[in-house]
């Protein structure tokens with residue numbers, strides 16, 4: 422599997438991250454087969470969060486991969502904290518307690534990457550900085566990042582946090598590409614020009630923060646999968662046509678479209694289907710042409726100015 426450096430760190434990560442949010446839909450033997458296949462494909466970067474399955478996803482994963490020191494060395498583990506029932510919480514106390522819970526459930530003594538899951542309106546960046554220092558000096562967390570944050574929120578954190586922010590996990594798919602569209606439609610009167618994220622794409626490129634697109638196959642907020650969906654006839658026709666040309670599936674092309682962006686993103690895939698997992702991994706070796714990338718973008722209903 423092709424790798425990239427995560428943010429400004431020296432950590433080499435596969436370009437495809439395996440999201441474990443849905444692993445609790447698998448039986449024990451299916452989960453074992455799933456993680457084994459991921460490792461066989463070179464997809465050894467696993468994305469978790471303390472809230473997935475109420476903590477069950479991390480436990481199921483640790484059992485499925487039969488976590489021990491030997492296994493731990495061969496994989497890269499990322500998890501997230503900061504979402505509570507009905508609120509968000511970036512307090513020092515909550516971050517530290519969350520990481521202890523994560524480590525226990527994942528049966529490990531360190532995380533490669535910890536992300537703050539979703540912005541907390543009541544964030545005190547000084548407290549986040551103290552939490553990160555404690556986690557780093559105790560060896561519990563090696564790298565730090567955020568999720569769903571815009572540039573000014575990251576800047577606020579950076580005023581106090583010493584550790585580099587290596588990743589920002591953001592919603593991004595072919596049908597949910599507002600962060601790309603607003604850069605194409607600067608200052609236009611159409612809706613695509615609306616800057617919903619403070620130009621996060623350019624900000625992350627400027628600061629070498631790896632964007633991890635989440636839900637790469639979904640449209641809307643978990644409304645469904647756009648591939649093979651009657652709501653997107655033109656898009657599916659175009660993706661199928663390009664898939665046939667490369668002799669791969671539509672799944673591969675949907676991920677290849679994200680990987681073609683020069684921001685060097687690391688999509689977080691959510692499939693629990695072994696064949697689709699392999700198809701996603703194949704995308705690491707497909708390099709779409711500039712024309713194909715724009716054809717797919719336009720087929721999704723995006724209009725160039």
Ligand SMILES: NC(=O)c1ccc[n+]([C@@H]2O[C@H](COP(=O)([O-])OP(=O)(O)OC[C@H]3O[C@@H](n4cnc5c(N)ncnc54)[C@H](OP(=O)(O)O)[C@@H]3O)[C@@H](O)[C@H]2O)c1
Pocket residue numbers: 439440441442443468469538539568569590591634635636637638639646648649672689690691692693694697
């Ligand atoms: N940071 C955040 O706020 C945030 C939010 C959401 C998710 N995440 C992370 O991102 C990961 C991915 O999210 P996601 O699971 O929503 O992403 P996704 O990969 O877009 O969606 C996966 C779901 O779509 C289905 N699917 C994919 N392709 C399909 C196809 N061609 N036909 C039919 N069904 C298809 C999968 O079913 P099968 O299993 O049957 O393939 C699975 O149920 C999560 O695991 C999590 O790690 C982060």
